[in-house]
Amino acid sequence: MDIQAVRNVLLEEARELLATYEHTLLDIEAQGLDGERINAIFRAAHTLKGSSGMFNLQRVVSFTHLLESLLVRVRSGEQPMGGALISLLLRCGDYLSRLFDKVAEGLDDEDPDPAQRAELIAALEDYLGSVQALKPLAGVPAGSEAQDWLIGIHCHPELFHHGLDPLPFIQYLVGMGELLELALDRELIPSLEDIDPETCYFKVDLLLRTTASREALTQALEFIQEDCDISLEPLEAIVAEAPEAPEASEPAPVESAAPASAPAAPAASGERAARRDEQSMIKVDARKLDQLIDAVGELVTRSARCRTLSLTSARETVETFVEEVDGFIEQLRDRALKLRMAPINEVFQRFPRVVRDVARDLGKDVELQIRGAETELDKTLIDKLADPLMHIVRNALDHGIEPVEARQAAGKPARGRLLLNAYHESGSVVIEVSDDGRGLNAAKIRARAIERGLIGAETLLDEQGVFAMIFEAGFSTAEQVTDLSGRGVGMDVVRRSIEAMRGTLEIQSTLGQGTCFRIRLPLTLSIIDGFQVVVGEAHFVIPLEQVVECLELPANASARQVMSLRGTPLSYVRLAELFELPRDPAARECLVVVQHGQQRTGIVVDRFAGELQAVIKPLNPMLRNVPGLGGSTILGDGRVALILDINSLLATPRRVEHA
Amino acid sequence: MTPSDPNAVLQLGGAFTIERAAELKGLLLQQIMENRPERLDLRGITELDTAGLQLLLSVKRCWPRLSLVEPSPAVSQVVDLLRLADFID
Numbered sequence: 001m002d003i004q005a006v007r008n009v010l011l012e013e014a015r016e017l018l019a020t021y022e023h024t025l026l027d028i029e030a031q032g033l034d035g036e037r038i039n040a041i042f043r044a045a046h047t048l049k050g051s052s053g054m055f056n057l058q059r060v061v062s063f064t065h066l067l068e069s070l071l072v073r074v075r076s077g078e079q080p081m082g083g084a085l086i087s088l089l090l091r092c093g094d095y096l097s098r099l100f101d102k103v104a105e106g107l108d109d110e111d112p113d114p115a116q117r118a119e120l121i122a123a124l125e126d127y128l129g130s131v132q133a134l135k136p137l138a139g140v141p142a143g144s145e146a147q148d149w150l151i152g153i154h155c156h157p158e159l160f161h162h163g164l165d166p167l168p169f170i171q172y173l174v175g176m177g178e179l180l181e182l183a184l185d186r187e188l189i190p191s192l193e194d195i196d197p198e199t200c201y202f203k204v205d206l207l208l209r210t211t212a213s214r215e216a217l218t219q220a221l222e223f224i225q226e227d228c229d230i231s232l233e234p235l236e237a238i239v240a241e242a243p244e245a246p247e248a249s250e251p252a253p254v255e256s257a258a259p260a261s262a263p264a265a266p267a268a269s270g271e272r273a274a275r276r277d278e279q280s281m282i283k284v285d286a287r288k289l290d291q292l293i294d295a296v297g298e299l300v301t302r303s304a305r306c307r308t309l310s311l312t313s314a315r316e317t318v319e320t321f322v323e324e325v326d327g328f329i330e331q332l333r334d335r336a337l338k339l340r341m342a343p344i345n346e347v348f349q350r351f352p353r354v355v356r357d358v359a360r361d362l363g364k365d366v367e368l369q370i371r372g373a374e375t376e377l378d379k380t381l382i383d384k385l386a387d388p389l390m391h392i393v394r395n396a397l398d399h400g401i402e403p404v405e406a407r408q409a410a411g412k413p414a415r416g417r418l419l420l421n422a423y424h425e426s427g428s429v430v431i432e433v434s435d436d437g438r439g440l441n442a443a444k445i446r447a448r449a450i451e452r453g454l455i456g457a458e459t460l461l462d463e464q465g466v467f468a469m470i471f472e473a474g475f476s477t478a479e480q481v482t483d484l485s486g487r488g489v490g491m492d493v494v495r496r497s498i499e500a501m502r503g504t505l506e507i508q509s510t511l512g513q514g515t516c517f518r519i520r521l522p523l524t525l526s527i528i529d530g531f532q533v534v535v536g537e538a539h540f541v542i543p544l545e546q547v548v549e550c551l552e553l554p555a556n557a558s559a560r561q562v563m564s565l566r567g568t569p570l571s572y573v574r575l576a577e578l579f580e581l582p583r584d585p586a587a588r589e590c591l592v593v594v595q596h597g598q599q600r601t602g603i604v605v606d607r608f609a610g611e612l613q614a615v616i617k618p619l620n621p622m623l624r625n626v627p628g629l630g631g632s633t634i635l636g637d638g639r640v641a642l643i644l645d646i647n648s649l650l651a652t653p654r655r656v657e658h659a
Numbered sequence: 660m661t662p663s664d665p666n667a668v669l670q671l672g673g674a675f676t677i678e679r680a681a682e683l684k685g686l687l688l689q690q691i692m693e694n695r696p697e698r699l700d701l702r703g704i705t706e707l708d709t710a711g712l713q714l715l716l717s718v719k720r721c722w723p724r725l726s727l728v729e730p731s732p733a734v735s736q737v738v739d740l741l742r743l744a745d746f747i748d
Contacts, residue, residue, distance in 0.1 A: 053678065155709075160677045165708045171740060182742045189713055191721035192688055197680035202709050204741070 010051050014100045017044040019349055022093050025086055026352045033081045035219065042071045046223060048096065050163020057108055060099055066124045067092055072168065076175055079127060088123050095120055148180065149217060151206045152231040159200040159227040166202055166224055173220050177210025286379065289339050296336045297615030299329050304636025333527065344422045344431065345373035347386045351393060351420060358397045365404055365415045366397060372422035377429040381501055381521055388494040392433045392517050395491065400437030400515050410512065412436065429523060434516035440509035442466045449475065467507040471495035499647050528616060532609035532641060533592060535575045536582045539641035541614045541633055546594045546646050553589040553604055572602030578628065596646045614643060669696035672703025675711025683714055691722065702729040707737050719746065
């Protein structure tokens, strides 16, 4: 791996750590402090410091060092955790994110905000100073059962390379009780000429009298346990009230500490197993995945070609063989695509913070619930989903959920509720953002849409159609302009980005009770199930999920571009005319009814060629600006078919009809 | 062997930490070999971690009669924690 690749890994890791750091802080704020949470925060800060040290990111190292020092004290209980401290720690996380943004740009030495840095450092130092001032005495509480522990810590030579230092941990251990003995093995340290300055030679044995449990002691060393041999052995139990004479106690029988005690070993290995579990997620370069998926795509194509051949040579054995191959390929495809899948939590996890901050800014009380965070979808989609989802959530907080007084006046609980939910449903992923706010006022939206000239006063629209108006460019019903609305991104952009992902957006709303935005996305962007149609010599693929039905075009319907389908008027277009293609004069015209949004339209073609799996390939650059085309694919016989993007195809102003 | 200047003191300062460990090893070796100091003055050391401590211990191992004097607070903290009082003269 070259240095840039390693840096990218660091940056990726840093973002994840900061995300954990943030949501754990929010958990603490919502649910209280516990050992696991404070450890998670500490670990995040500590790991950030360590890995940044390896890249000599001094700005990060010096800042996280302070942060870590403060967290050590929170962990030991010296510094109580409160709302003000949580806000400070959150802001420290924000600053670190911006610092890493600079690092990502290659500007390691540039500070994104020197004033903020100075302010945060001063605030951190304030806390550190005040803690130092009232450092509690770390004694053994009288009356409770204390025990002497023989603790051996033998560091592995490469410990420093992992950004660790045993001293803070020993300091922390010592704070947990009364240190009776400590012996550092100086024999292990070579003379100056021979020492490798970056190798750790540290081995120390402690005799500690403490009331702390084995778990607490193990936990204190948790962060270095992977880089040390640690033994933890209780000596005989003693009662703190017993004659107090630590100085007179026997010198630590260091020899007996040498073999790691039996009870310690299983505990340690158990924890290691848990760690392995945590690390069972691996990072995969998205490019490699794309290559794998490309290869699979080729296979799918080949197999289709095989099938074509087998039909002409008409040999059953070939056919059986081909079917087998098909089975394997399908399996391979599914597995490869799964590699691209990631839990939607990657985007959901940003929202606790957003909701907290936005609700505070607006003076509203909002509780965020998240469901289905483990639901998986294509990583590319997850990345693209972040912005539109953010906008919908902000919109719900801003316009959906009412201020506390209004809620109480309406007889609702003062605290508003926002739910992010995700689940799989028949080959697509559904993401819902629902609130229990004031709901959409259909009459008001309709009036506004007419006022803005988006629809005529006589236009008939069902409720869905009215709600869909809020996604039109230039639409806004917000009576009160807050700093959240008017960010330049309207709901129309939301709709466009969802549609660019081949997704759909629908709204359910009950006035006074709440609104639910439902986004429906395909599981992946790489392969679609398609329906193949032919016009003259040209082949096209229509996404199967949009195909409603296929029928022959009634001979009498041709003039008006509208026909009656079971009593309902259906407008239709001729693909040949849209793309100015020669038709097959011998063919009887056929009609594919497609669904796009809330509408149905017929597409007239020469003939149908059946269903297929289409591996989506990018369009030839010359075709990229042609509206209505979403990509290309290679057919079993080696020919290229164009994949139709129905939404843009039918949104395009129709060509003037040829006479 | 040239007799060393009895008053020769080598002033150490700054952060004695892993980030500078390699550089410090070189400097210490060179300075001690060239100037043959009798004492290392530690009052300028602002930060001391395990790597830095190892270096000081390795100096002592190499030159047991070289005395380490005037520990700064950063040094004292580590020395107290690890019960290395005898290490400072």
